[in-house]
Amino acid sequence: xxxxxxxxxxxxxxxxxxxxxxxxxxxxxxxxxxxxxxxxxxxxxxxxxxxxxxxxxxxxxxxxxxxxxxxxxxxxxxxxxxxxxxxxxxxxxxxxxxxxxxxxxxxxxxxxxxxxxxxxxxxxxxxxxxxxxxxxxxxxxxxxxxxxxxxxxxxxxxxxxxxxxxxxxxxxxxxxxxxxxxxxxxxxxxxxxxxxxxxxxxxxxxxxxxxxxxxxxxxxxxxxxxxxxxxxxxxxxxxxxxxxxxxxxxxxxxxxxxxxxxxxxxxxxxxxxxxxxxxxxxxxxxxxxxxxxxxxxxxxxxxxxxxxxxxxxxxxxxxxxxxxxxxxxxxxxxxxxxxxxxxxxxxxxxxxxxxxxxxxxxxxxxxxxxxxxxxxxxxxxxxxxxxxxxxxxxxxxxxxxxxxxxxxxxxxxxxxxxxxxxxxxxxxxxxxxxxxxxxxxxxxxxxxxxxxxxxxxxxxxxxxxxxxxxxxxxxxxxxxxxxxxxxxxxxxxxxxxxxxxxxxxxxxxxxxxxxxxxxxxxxxxxxxxxxxxxxxxxxxxxxxxxxxxxxxxxxxxxxxxxxxxxxxxxxxxxxxxxxxxxxxxxxxxxxxxxxxxxxxxxxxxxxxxxxxxxxxxxxxxxxxxxxxxxxxxxxxxxxxxxxxxxxxxxxxxxxxxxxxxxxxxxxxxxxxxxxxxxxxxxxxxxxxxxxxxxxxxxxxxxxxxxxxxxxxxxxxxxxxxxxxxxxxxxxxxxxxxxxxxxxxxxxxxxxxxxxxxxxxxxxxxxxxxxxxxxxxxxxxxxxxxxxxxxxxxxxxxxxxxxxxxxxxxxxxxxxxxxxxxxxxxxxxxxxxxxxxxxxxxxxxxxxxxxxxxxxxxxxxxxxxxxxxxxxxxxxxxxxxxxxxxxxxxxxxxxxxxxxxxxxxxxxxxxxxxxxxxxxxxxxxxxxxxxxxxxxxxxxxxxxxxxxxxxxx
Numbered sequence: 001x002x003x004x005x006x007x008x009x010x011x012x013x014x015x016x017x018x019x020x021x022x023x024x025x026x027x028x029x030x031x032x033x034x035x036x037x038x039x040x041x042x043x044x045x046x047x048x049x050x051x052x053x054x055x056x057x058x059x060x061x062x063x064x065x066x067x068x069x070x071x072x073x074x075x076x077x078x079x080x081x082x083x084x085x086x087x088x089x090x091x092x093x094x095x096x097x098x099x100x101x102x103x104x105x106x107x108x109x110x111x112x113x114x115x116x117x118x119x120x121x122x123x124x125x126x127x128x129x130x131x132x133x134x135x136x137x138x139x140x141x142x143x144x145x146x147x148x149x150x151x152x153x154x155x156x157x158x159x160x161x162x163x164x165x166x167x168x169x170x171x172x173x174x175x176x177x178x179x180x181x182x183x184x185x186x187x188x189x190x191x192x193x194x195x196x197x198x199x200x201x202x203x204x205x206x207x208x209x210x211x212x213x214x215x216x217x218x219x220x221x222x223x224x225x226x227x228x229x230x231x232x233x234x235x236x237x238x239x240x241x242x243x244x245x246x247x248x249x250x251x252x253x254x255x256x257x258x259x260x261x262x263x264x265x266x267x268x269x270x271x272x273x274x275x276x277x278x279x280x281x282x283x284x285x286x287x288x289x290x291x292x293x294x295x296x297x298x299x300x301x302x303x304x305x306x307x308x309x310x311x312x313x314x315x316x317x318x319x320x321x322x323x324x325x326x327x328x329x330x331x332x333x334x335x336x337x338x339x340x341x342x343x344x345x346x347x348x349x350x351x352x353x354x355x356x357x358x359x360x361x362x363x364x365x366x367x368x369x370x371x372x373x374x375x376x377x378x379x380x381x382x383x384x385x386x387x388x389x390x391x392x393x394x395x396x397x398x399x400x401x402x403x404x405x406x407x408x409x410x411x412x413x414x415x416x417x418x419x420x421x422x423x424x425x426x427x428x429x430x431x432x433x434x435x436x437x438x439x440x441x442x443x444x445x446x447x448x449x450x451x452x453x454x455x456x457x458x459x460x461x462x463x464x465x466x467x468x469x470x471x472x473x474x475x476x477x478x479x480x481x482x483x484x485x486x487x488x489x490x491x492x493x494x495x496x497x498x499x500x501x502x503x504x505x506x507x508x509x510x511x512x513x514x515x516x517x518x519x520x521x522x523x524x525x526x527x528x529x530x531x532x533x534x535x536x537x538x539x540x541x542x543x544x545x546x547x548x549x550x551x552x553x554x555x556x557x558x559x560x561x562x563x564x565x566x567x568x569x570x571x572x573x574x575x576x577x578x579x580x581x582x583x584x585x586x587x588x589x590x591x592x593x594x595x596x597x598x599x600x601x602x603x604x605x606x607x608x609x610x611x612x613x614x615x616x617x618x619x620x621x622x623x624x625x626x627x628x629x630x631x632x633x634x635x636x637x638x639x640x641x642x643x644x645x646x647x648x649x650x651x652x653x654x655x656x657x658x659x660x661x662x663x664x665x666x667x668x669x670x671x672x673x674x675x676x677x678x679x680x681x682x683x684x685x686x687x688x689x690x691x692x693x694x695x696x697x698x699x700x701x702x703x704x705x706x707x708x709x710x711x712x713x714x715x716x717x718x719x720x721x722x723x724x725x726x727x728x729x730x731x732x733x734x735x736x737x738x739x740x741x742x743x744x745x746x747x748x749x750x751x752x753x754x755x756x757x758x759x760x761x762x763x764x765x766x767x768x769x770x771x772x773x774x775x776x777x778x779x780x781x782x783x784x785x786x787x788x789x790x791x792x793x794x795x796x797x798x799x800x801x802x803x804x805x806x807x808x809x810x811x812x813x814x815x816x817x818x819x820x821x822x823x824x825x826x827x828x829x830x831x832x833x834x835x836x837x838x839x840x841x842x843x844x845x846x847x848x849x850x851x852x853x854x855x856x857x858x859x860x861x862x863x864x865x866x867x868x869x870x871x872x873x874x875x876x877x878x879x880x881x882x883x884x885x886x887x888x889x890x891x892x893x894x895x896x897x898x899x900x901x902x903x904x905x906x907x908x909x910x911x912x913x914x915x916x917x918x919x920x921x922x923x924x925x926x927x928x929x930x931x932x933x934x935x936x937x938x939x940x941x942x943x944x945x946x947x948x949x950x951x952x
Contacts, residue, residue: 041122041149041169043591044158044529045575046424046515053591053610053622055704055722055790057081057150057810061142066851066862067892068186068908068945070197070219072148072170073104073137077935078866080812080847081152081790083110084935086926087838088134090221091300091934098396098438098501099541102301102333103128104137108165109152109726109786110843115630115698117155117163120170121311121325123509124159126404126432130503130539131560131635133162139329139402141307143182143199144215146173152724152790154628154702156606157593160533160569164628164700164728172311176213177204180902184947188940189914190229193300194222195945209315217307223336224300224940231917231939232294236931237679238921240654241881251290253680253763254341256388258483259284260356260367260381263374264765267367269484274364281366286680291384296338296393297929299939305331311406319413323428325406335396337929339386339442340553342449345762346686347553349446355380356453361466362482380762383483385444385553390492394442394554404432416516422525423516432507434539438500443552445497447473452481452494497552503560505539505634523587524577531571538564539634555642560691563634571595578611586614591624599631604697618712622722623705632695636732636778640690645838646923647685647737649771650745652676658746665745669758671769678763681770683922687737687755689776696780700728706790720792729783734776736839738923739821739828741774751822781823786843787816803856811848811867834871834885834920835933841926844871844936858898862908866890868936874924885918890938902951907944914942 040052057079064075073089076082086092088105105113105128113134118125120140128136148170155163179202186195196219203213226232237250253259257269267274267281268289276282306329313323344355356363356379358371363379371379387393408428416423451473458465468478479494481487487495513531520526540562550556573593579585592609610624650656651666653676667673706722735743735752744753761770794808817831819840833842846869853862870887872878894908917937925933932939 041119041167042151042153042155042158043573043575043593044513044515044531045527045573046422046529053589053612054151054153054155054624055622055706055720057152057792059148059150061145061147063851064142065906066853066894066908067864068184068894068910068943070142070184071104071137072140072142072145072168073106075148076106076108078849078864079150080810080849081108081150083107083841083843084926084933085113086841086933086935087928088113089935090303091939092927092930098398098440099129099131099436099503101335101396101398101438102138102303102331103134105134106137106168108150108168110841111165111726111728111784114633115162115164115700115728116166116168117159118168118170119159120327120404121172122169123325123406123428123430124432124507124535125327126402126434126507127505127539127633128400128402128434129541129635130434130436130505131541131639132539132633133537136331136400136402138219138303138305138331139307139327139400140170141199141215141217141309141327142197143180143201143217144172144176144213144309146171153624153704153726154606154608154626154700156628157571157595157608157626158573160535160595160597161567161599161629161631161697164630164698164702165726172309173203173213174211176201178202178952180949180951182947182949184945186943186945188224189942189944190940192222192228193224193940193943196220197947207314209321210313212312213310215307215309219303219305219307221300221303223298223302225295226297226299227295229299229939229941231919231932232297232299232930235290235292235294236919236922237683238882238919238931239648239679239682241883244919248287248290250679251286251292252341252384252683253284253286253290253678254343254382254384255284255289255291256384256386257289258381258383259289260379261762262367262370262376262379266762267370272485274484275366279366281370291338291341291386293338293929296336296386298335298337299934301333301335303331303333305329320409320411322409323406324408325404327402327404329400329402331398331400333396333398337394337396339384339389339393340444341382341684342385342444342553343382343684343762345380347446349450349551352450353378353380354446354450354453356483360453360455361457361464362455362480362484364484367484381483382762385442385495389487390442390444390496391489392442392496394440397439397441399437401435402433404430406430413516416514416518420516420518423514425512425514427512428510430507430509434503434505436501436503436541438502440499440501440554443497443499443554444495445546446551446553448478448495448497449481451478452491453483455480497546499544499547499552501541501543501547503539503541505537507535507537509533509535521577523580526577527575529573533567533569533571535567535569536564537633538562541635541639550642555644556688557642558640558690560635560639561637563637565600565631565634567597567599567631569595569597584615586616588613597629599697602696604629604699618710620708621706622708623703625703626701628700628702630698630700630732632697632732636691636695637693638691640688642686642688644684644686645737645928646683647687647741647771647774648682648923649675649677650742651769651771661748662745665750669769671758675769677770681761681763685737685771686773687775688773689734690778692778695732695778696730698728698730698732698780700726702726714795716796718792718794720790722790723788724790725787727783727785730780731782731784732778732780733782733821734778734839735781735821736837737774737776738837739840740776741771743822743825747825751825781821783820783823785816785818786814788812788814803854803859806853807851809848809850811846813846814843815845817843828875830875832872833874833877834868834936835924835926836874837923838926838928840875842872842874844869860896860898862894864892864894866892873920874926877921877924882921885920888915888918888937890915903948904950905946905948907946910943910945911938911941916941
């Protein structure tokens with residue numbers, strides 16, 4: 001006992017000692033001391049039971065441990081209410097930009113991480129990037145979680161902006177005493193995806209009325225390379241239903257040995273020669289000379305993170321308690337992908353193309369003769385600046401620190417100056433800070449390349465000794481570049497440029513609130529909560545000047561200016577018992593809330609109203625309608641970036657006759673009827689995507705209604721069925737590049753034609769109608785309407801001889817999912833699709849998760865099943881002749897054994913039957929440069945994990 005008290009006191013000192021390290025304080029909820037006095041997620045009202053009028057799914061750490069995950073974002077992809085976080089997960093962020101590389105975010109209702117509010121103990125948590133609010137679950141510890149409550153439906157009236165899809169509220173352990181240590185190791189059957197996790201947690205009571213908890217965790221997730229998985233070991237191009245190309249013919253037309261354009265042809269080097277046995281230049285062939293990009297990519301990004309959390313509270317006197325929390329995480333990722341596909345005609349330096357002058361002394365004789373014969377003084381060229389050429393591929397490194405402190409004071413009053421009873425008050429503040437230091441390796445300086453290609457014989461020097469022509473460039477260390485042979489180390493060192501970006505964001509959130517029962521009605525106490533909140537978010541991202549100016553290979557990106565968003569709010573909430581203990585009315589309650597907000601001179605109101613009715617024991621009906629908002633974040637109000645990727649030209653021979661309007665507009669733009677672009681042309685359409693300082697808040701309206709059935713005759717059984725209807729208007733989004741170019745040709749008034757550019761391309765000499773670029777800009781233009789049903793059924797029972805059983809199944813059925821990309825245009829039906837473009841992923845009609853748990857004595861076992869229903873690849877793919885993606889069911893098992901009380905050994909297998917992921921048509925997987933959806937379909941194969949926990 002003495003040792004435990006010492007340990008508890010040590011934990012308290014550690015926690016309270018950490019609190020002043022950052023500007024402290026936070027928003028809070030009431031401590032759950034007994035079931036008669038609780039606050040449920042989605043409300044600030046203290047109520048007599050755990051049942052709210054809005055559906056809340058509770059996920060325990062035991063549920064997560066059963067499938068071997070130690071991060072809620074990984075768990076979220078297993079739950080039917082969530083979809084993959086396209087572009088912001090460990091397996092789907094390689095091409096999402098260095099700021100998003102390695103993030104682990106949750107995507108509730110497929111509305112995006114930024115439309116789901118993440119709380120820890122009812123208080124806001126800082127975003128994982130410095131330009132947005134979407135939380136990176138890498139920064140939140142796992143071991144100290146009691147449960148995670150997921151409330152689906154708008155909750156802005158209660159919590160403020162961002163809670164459009166719902167709320168994820170992480171509840172930490174409040175009554176932990178002692179010390180717990182745990183370790184876990186996992187590995188795929190192929191020997192990669194190695195994951196190590198270790199934690200220590202200690203806590204207990206101290207003084208007279210104090211408690212504290214301290215948690216420290218270490219996580220390391222290993223690299224998984226595409227070359228080690230069949231799904232992406234080689235390039236894939238699936239552009240038409242009957243033509244799935246994998247291997248050499250699908251590879252990039254930008255090869256490692258270069259591609260040099262003369263006249264109407266392009267030529268390359270094989271071995272050490274540019275000519276064949278007959279002395280003719282060797283024509284470039286994609287199947288022979290192309291580059292396998294996939295083999296150089298990460299399928300899963302290696303991640304290391306250290307996470308710490310502490311919390312404490314101390315009862316100052318009978319009615320007043322001080323509390324505090326602190327979180328800190330530091331994570332690092334180091335992703336790798338193929339070298340840059342340099343194209344002289346598309347990469348400029350100060351308006352100058354780094355083409356090769358015909359006078360360059362390194363030009364091979366046969367090529368020089370061909371240049372002279374064609375009358376060319378400059379030669380366009382392409383080359384993959386990769387490991388084979390410069391000794392290294394591109395990579396993205398990210399060091400991310402997230403800190404959060406909370407401090408507050410709360411108390412209780414028997415009455416409020418004689419009014420009512422059970423009053424509780426709080427005053428609190430949360431401070432959060434996110435800092436990122438981002439690096440990009442393997443870029444090439446376009447200025448260095450431009451000047452290095454302009455070479456002359458050194459005056460008076462020995463034969464074949466050269467220097468750069470430009471004197472200023474020579475003064476800066478210019479090295480003559482020979483692109484016709486392997487680069488020397490001096491050339492590679494001169495050309496290679498590593499760039500960096502730095503960002504910081506801060507969150508300050510102060511809230512005061514008062515809740516209680518002002519008076520009593522015949523059916524019970526009227527309960528209310530009201531208060532005020534002041535919240536400030538400031539963030540931005542600063543890129544190297546070379547990135548801003550586009551002076552290096554890769555995308556040209558503008559800074560995201562440091563934007564300050566200041567919000568002031570007042571709120572009120574009320575729960576009114578209307579009737580109770582009447583025939584067919586055990587209870588009937590009405591509930592409502594209202595919040596007025598003013599943010600950067602723009603005001604808006606949010607609200608909710610609904611109620612619940614219990615006609616008889618064991619049956620409760622509930623309904624809630626709510627208005628929610630999401631305000632623009634710094635990354636949407638500022639910044640511009642360059643992108644490259646697949647855009648299918650509507651005017652190709654196979655697509656132009658989709659409708660008469662398209663055919664007429666294609667003809668008007670001078671595109672010939674027999675136009676068939678090369679595969680690599682459609683794979684590398686460039687464009688710019690940027691923010692907009694004049695954006696308005698998004699507005700969401702949600703409606704949920706359903707029932708909860710807990711029959712007394714079947715103890716341990718519960719059934720919840722809830723219908724949801726979510727409508728979001730004025731959505732901040734880009735009109736996807738594919739949608740924009742389609743609208744340009746499919747509408748009589750040529751909508752959004754200003755976003756595209758046609759011009760010449762080296763692969764089609766003489767053609768001036770090639771689709772070269774399509775741009776995007778964020779706008780309040782889209783709307784979304786999704787509807788469906790959630791099902792949650794559970795049954796737990798004990799047997800005399802066979803142990804205890806827990807059975808559960810949850811499922812989501814979507815029956816409507818329509819998006820209006822632009823007012824006045826036809827709706828896009830997203831129902832029944834697994835993927836899509838990078839901005840319009842679909843909604844699978846049915847997904848589910850089932851669990852069978854068993855326990856007897858020291859033994860326990862669990863069998864988990866995850867089902868993904870049959871789906872189209874993306875909008876229109878089935879109609880175009882592509883096959884559907886078949887239903888997939890994954891099986892996961894775990895067994896555990898308690899050596900003694902508090903000590904467990906466990907082991908498990910995920911994807912027990914080693915089910916393979918499906919291949920998607922090019923450009924339909926929802927994430928750039930992937931041909932499947934890892935968040936739905938397991939890409940690792942059968943995997944194993946084992947570990948132990950011990951509590952003292």
